Amino acid sequence: MMTGILYVVATPIGNLDDITKRATHVLAQVAVIAAEDTRHSSRLLQFLGINTPLVSVHDHNEANQVQRLIQQLLAGEHIALISDAGTPLISDPGYRLVAAAHHAHIQVVPVVGACAAIAALSAAGLPSDRFSFEGFLAAKASQRQTQLKALANESRTLIFYEAPHRILECVQDMAAIFGADRRVVLARELTKTFETIKQSTLAELCVFVASDTNQQRGEIVLVVEGAPEDSTLMAQKELDALLLKLLKYLPIKACAQLAAELTGHKKNALYDRALVLQTKAE
Template sequence: MTAGTLHIVATPIGNLQDISPRALDVLRSVSLIAAEDTRHSARLLQHFGIQTPTTACHDHNERDKSERLVQRMLGGESMALISDAGTPLVSDPGYHLVRQARAAGVRVSPVPGACALIAALSAAGLPSDRFAFEGFLPAKAHGRRQRIEALAGESRTWMLYEAPHRLLECLEDMRDLLGDDRQVVLARELTKTFETIKGAPLSELVEWVRGDSDQQRGECVLLVEGAPQRDEDALDPEVERILDVLLEDLPVKQAAALAAKITGEKKNKLYQLALERGGR
């Protein structure tokens, strides 16, 4: 018997017209739709007159349920996986089901469509040739600040989802840790009636969000300008400081050699810098 297929179906993030004809065909043709929240998805399915049975597949039951769903697909049934909005598995459930299906030899086929982070990136005006996605940062302040600190030197545009009730706190932490001038774009309620895409230095963006409570509602994507790339030939300021201290008491050659041993920097580069600084 030929196994069925697991279709990973993207659904609209707001505007229902963003669903693709192929997605509708798949949702009508499969035996079962695995949905993050069947009550939420029922509104979408009813809108398009889709009567395919649904079953809940979310963070709390996915590990246990995946095995049963995979067995049904091995028996020849095809199924679709959808999340509440956008592309499944992108900060949404589905990883365990897809992993188990592939391990069992079930064909997994994507049905592309809306994805909030890609929609936001396309309209943000930040570099998009290389980017990083961080999902949701930790909910508690300490963990969130630690993660932002770890990302401070990231040279790519980096993006995250944030809950509206934590948006202002997150932006304030970014301002404190990344500086007033770092450019950040808030993309909120994409494709919906009150869609907002606002880019500004963090100092300005914090005040704008603080002054308008409407901006602290709905689905939020934050896009952060990457840190300036460090010149590979530039020396770390601490390395230069060590060399300067050694030059106060040692000849150029000895100072450069000792600084190289302490810092791991190349001796020739330090020797040349020492000469430029007028070492004896």
């Protein structure tokens, strides 16, 4: 018996008219649709006039659902995987199911469409030839700041998702760590009625978001300009000072690892430099 196909189907991120003809056809033809939130997805299916059964697959039950869905695929049934909005697996559940399908030699077919990160990048007016998608930052301020410090010297354009209740604190942290003059684009409620696409500096965005509580609502993407190429590496004098300070408290390997996370330099090069500095100090 031929195995079924797992279709990874992108759905609209706001405007339901953005659904593709191919996605509509696939959703109508599969045996079952694995959805992040069946209540949310049922509204899309109702809009499309599709009656395909829905099964819930989210962060908390994906591990348990995978084997049952794989068995259906092995039995020859086709299944579509969708998230609440946009392309599945982009900061959404589904990784375990797709990985298990590959492991079972089941064909996985992407049905392309909307993705908030790419939509924001396309309209941001920032360099798009090289970019890094970072997803959601940590909810705790200390962890978020550590993540941002590790990215401070990244020269690629950075794309983040952020929750509305944390957007102001997040932008303030970015301004403090990346620099107030770094360019950023707030892309909020993309394709929806109150869509906002605003390019500014991080300092200006802090004021904009703080002064308008409407900007602290909805689905938010931040597209941040990368660091200038000539500032991606710390000056050797500064780097040596950091390594010497860390060597007072850490063994060389741990020192190099932490310095790499803080500066963006290669860990092996930092290890070699720390070894030289330690030898000189002795």
